[in-house]
Amino acid sequence: MTEDPAGGGMKPSPARMYDYYLGGHHNFPVDRQAANEIITAFPDMPVVAQANRAFLRRAVRFLIDQGISQFLDIGSGIPTVGNVHEVAQAANPDAHVVYVDMDPVAVTHGRALLATNPNATVIQADAREIDHLLENREVQQLLDISKPVGVLLVALLHFVPDDATASQILAHLYEVVAPGSFFAFSHALDERTAAVTPEVLEAASGVYQRATAPFAARTRERITRLVAPLELVEPGLVYLPLWRPESADDVLLNEPARAAALAAVGRKR
């Protein structure tokens, strides 16, 4: 995509910036410029995005192994290879998947990609309006939330900087899903490393401030509070690459702190 359909004045979008980090083509000049500013401040950004996608796939495989056959992926982003429905339906062709994103480009591409897949869809909705999201006709057609569901909040809640709002999203979902449901979660970490300095975090929040959603990494303590309702499965809340790695070649497995993000999977008690 090279055109700016808005003809200027368009804001960078986290969904399209993430697509750019992953080497995708569903992004505009305004997204690439913002993403390149992030990469200049934090050169690991593309590898971190890959580590995050790898965690997402491992978590979906784990949930399938736990008997989960329906997924609600909120903040799903632009469909790229190795999507939730591909991983889930490879293991269970009857798995149902609803993707949710507030970015219209993510939704348009997702709908085109899934046009021939009767068990998966994408809807446009805001994670901060869970009731509205659950009332969506397609959500209700594809998911039966009276039965266990896998809720994916992967690299989403750092785009909801207010702690009370972020906690409310998880608490509300926790309340409405059936016992035995699982949540998979990842989140950018505010922890000093050689690569993550206060200046880098400041630069990142500055760039996303001009985007369609603001960004704020959280400390380990604040992330721990966010996932407090969940009964975490082993190994708990860990650096992204350390969550049930599958191979010695997993991205950043030998330098997990470089992922600058934590991940966990937990169940509704």
Ligand SMILES: C[S@@+](CC[C@H](N)C(=O)[O-])C[C@H]1O[C@@H](n2cnc3c(N)ncnc32)[C@H](O)[C@@H]1O
């Ligand atoms: C970094 S991407 C993560 C994509 C995917 N979950 C993954 O981890 O590979 C974050 C996504 O969250 C979406 N997003 C941010 N705030 C949102 C909100 N309030 N409601 C719905 N989607 C949101 C963005 O549009 C973006 O596509």
